[in-house]
Amino acid sequence: MKKFMCLALTAAMLLTGCTGKTDEESAGTAGQAESSTVQETTSPAETTQAATQTAEEETQTQTSSEGGSMKAGAYSYHLETEEKSWSTPKGQLACTVKIQYPVFEGDTEGEKKINEFYQEWISGKMEDYEKNPESIVGYALQYRTEEENAQTSETQETETFTMPPSEEDFTVGGVVARDNIISVFHESYTYEGGAHGMPGRLTFLFDSETGKELTLSGLINKSGDELNTMVRGKFLELVEKDTENRFFEDAAETLNAKTDFMDSYYLNEEGVVFYSSPYEIAPYAAGYTEVTIPYADLGM
Structure with a gap:
C-alpha cells in the first residue's frame, strides 16, 4: 500500500x-x-x-x-x-x-x-x-x-x-x-x-x-537459485528487524518473488554488494538498500 x-x-x-x-x-x-x-x-x-x-x-x-x-x-x-x-x-x-x-x-x-x-x-x-x-x-x-x-x-x-x-x-x-x-x-x-x-x-x-x-555468474561458485536464496535471506533479515517502518508493507512479498539479485551489484573491498533500487522495497527517500556477501562465501 x-x-x-x-x-x-x-x-x-x-x-x-x-x-x-x-x-x-x-x-x-x-x-x-x-x-x-x-x-x-x-x-x-x-x-x-x-x-x-x-x-x-x-x-x-x-x-x-x-x-x-x-x-x-x-x-x-x-x-x-x-x-x-x-x-x-x-x-x-x-x-x-x-x-x-x-x-x-x-x-x-x-x-x-x-x-x-x-x-x-x-x-x-x-x-x-x-x-x-x-x-x-x-x-x-x-x-x-x-x-x-x-x-x-x-x-x-x-x-x-x-x-x-x-x-x-x-x-x-x-x-x-x-x-x-x-x-x-x-x-x-x-x-x-x-x-x-x-x-x-x-x-x-x-x-x-x-x-x-x-560476468559475476562466471566468477562465483553458486548457481543462480543458490545465490538468490542467499541474498534474499540477507534482505529479509533487514526487513524483519526493521523497527522504523523504512520498508513498504509488501517488501517481504516483493523479495520472495525476486529472482534477479545478480543483476544489481557492485564490488568493494569486503565482498559483493547487492542492492535494491529506490521504490522497489522502500520509498525514494530511503535510497538503495544494500547487503554485502563476503568473497569467501561466493568462492571468489
Whole structure:
C-alpha cells in the first residue's frame, strides 16, 4: 500500500510542475578505500527534419580530464568526462549528457583493452542519444521544440520553459582490483522533469590480464537459485528487524518473488554488494538498500 501512495505522490508532484533536485537524491556510494568519489547528477528525437538539423548544429561536445591519478591495487587510472548538450532550433537548451569513465595509465594488454572498451561504450551511447528518438535526448528535443513552437505561435517570442532541461549523468563510483579482476562501478542520475530524477547503477567486470569483460555468474561458485536464496535471506533479515517502518508493507512479498539479485551489484573491498533500487522495497527517500556477501562465501 505504501508503494502505491509513494508513486501517487510522485505523480502529483510532476503534475504541479515541481522542478529541481532534492537532498534525497543521494542514493548511496561504494564507500571503498581504492575508489573515486561519487558525483550525483542526471538524464534525439526528430520532430522535423529542420529541427533535427538545427539541433545537430547546436550540439556542444567536450571531453575533460579530472584530478590526478588514483590507485586500484597495482593499477593507476584517472577520470575523464565526455559531455554533450543539445538545443532546440531556436537555441534553447534541451538536454545535457555527461559520462565519466576511468582511463588506465599502464601499458598492459588488459589496461589497453579496458580503455578501448570505454571508448566503444561511450561512442555507442552517444550514437543512441543522437539517433534514437526514444532516448532522453530525443524526448527532450521533441518536448521543448513543441513547447517552443506553441509559445511563439501565441506570443511571437520564446518564454521561459516550464521545466529545467533534461540531463543524464554517469559518474565513477569506485574502481576495485582484486586478484585478476578489475571492477568499475558507475552511478547515474536521470532527470526528465518533475520533483526529482532517478538514480541508477551499473557495474563492469574485466579480466585484468586480457581486458575481456566478465560476468559475476562466471566468477562465483553458486548457481543462480543458490545465490538468490542467499541474498534474499540477507534482505529479509533487514526487513524483519526493521523497527522504523523504512520498508513498504509488501517488501517481504516483493523479495520472495525476486529472482534477479545478480543483476544489481557492485564490488568493494569486503565482498559483493547487492542492492535494491529506490521504490522497489522502500520509498525514494530511503535510497538503495544494500547487503554485502563476503568473497569467501561466493568462492571468489
